[in-house]
Amino acid sequence: MYELVVLSGKGGTGKTSIVGAFSALASDKVLCDADVDAADLHLLLSPRKISHHEFRAGHKALINPDLCTSCGECLDRCRYGAISDRFEVDELQCEGCGVCVHFCPFGAIEFPENHCGEWYISETRFGPLVHARLGIAEENSGKLVTLIRREARRIAEEKKLAGIITDGPPGIGCPVIASLGGASAVLVVTEPTVSGLHDLDRVGSLANHFQVPVSVCVNKADLHWETAHAIESLCREKGADFAGHLPFDPSFTRAQLEGKTLIEYEDGDGAARTAVLKLWEHMRALLKAR
């Protein structure tokens, strides 16, 4: 079974639009939206939720004012500045280390489990989707990503499907690291700009670090061919697979406005659609060969 993870480093390069198109093209797969911080794939796939689960991870300190004597022990020990002078815990600052709970001489600090989001298994017109919603301003995005990837894998195994396509988060931090481990391939969607190139380099290094093979495609390549070609050369130099260029095409946005994937969208000159078909064929052959 394969797992293709689509990343970008830089945000807004077109990851979700491309995963949406792949959803319509690939057969026998599970879809997984690992951008739990700002998930968008559901906007193209109109999922019907089959099951709904709470995501709990870690704890938060909670001071019981009836027992608190304002001795200041917790204030001195908290490294995150999460406790106010009035002995209230700022839950946005609290990292749930439990040091204040342990050292409070009066046992005045409770440590309830933290409810930090939700995750869902849904049915879509292109097959099952596992997705999530991290609570606003919450932590533990990495754990939530790990959890939904595991669920996607479980479903794929149970239904004997060919693979998993995962829409990843931007950046190179905690949730991206959690999306990468054990994937069979990463497709980095970049754009022909100085920032696209720079961020590709960093996310590519991260994937190398985790020994996941990298493919690269340049979206909106015709906005700046010089940089698009520079990215292509860089890939060949570094031994990464260059998977193709996609044109700048308003059809992506128009399809999105209609809640459709590019493949289902009828209007437009078809340049982007042809390029995406080619891109998927490339990735499919690659995943099969592995």
Added chain:
Amino acid sequence: MIVAIASGKGGTGKTTVAVNLAVALDKPVQLLDCDVEEPNVDLFLKASITEREEVLAEVPRIDLARCTYCGQCQEICQFNALAVLPETKIVLTFPELCHSCGGCFAVCPEDAVLPDQRLLGHLEIGQRGNVRLIQGKLRVGEAMSPPLIRRVRQASSPNGMVIIDAPPGTSCPVIASLRGADYVCLVTEPTPFGLNDLELAVGAVRKLKIPMGIVINRADVGDGRILEYARRESIPVLLEIPFERSTAETYARGEILVEAQPIWKERMLLLHDAIRRRVADR
């Protein structure tokens, strides 16, 4: 005045607005790149970097000569960064999981926990014209960006104008970037993805109780959904920027728009004025 430029969705133009706003002002500005996972400000600013320092996190190292394998360090650690194996007399540490809470140091009865360090990334400071750049660069492979973001924030002076380029999303790195700002400017685009992620970002800013306004970038590529939402939620729309191919090309080359296109300077001065008035009114 501290103004943070943020957005739920990536690639809407945060860095473009942050850099161009900073350069447009003819006065000293501190520009903070808090998108430490993918810091892009300096690709455009090209400041001369004059200071560079390592940013480290304190992590435990166990002195086995003193350790009695009592297991209290493992017990207090909520992040599974320590594993005590008394039978084999081994203590495993996982520095990459450590949140530097200090719990293991404080709890050890034998003083057997010694401070060690993990490299989070680098802090860099530079200057270009009126702009003082302060940026963080997360080490590739490092998962935790908030401590590095907080270090970037600390390196700035609260006096004068501070512009923060925040990371995308709504989770802890965004909170670390926005906390304490006087105003948040949310950059979005009028598409379903843009609106969905804007709503999440508005939720995060409301939790922090910071006043905010919206900049609609590529205002003509989608539909009227952002304007409608802004009206419904009584959030001011500070600026609308149309899509221009020439802008996209200038951006692609890494040039500063206010220096290439006079209309961008006008836009940024308007935006600055709108923000300043709203902060002053409070």
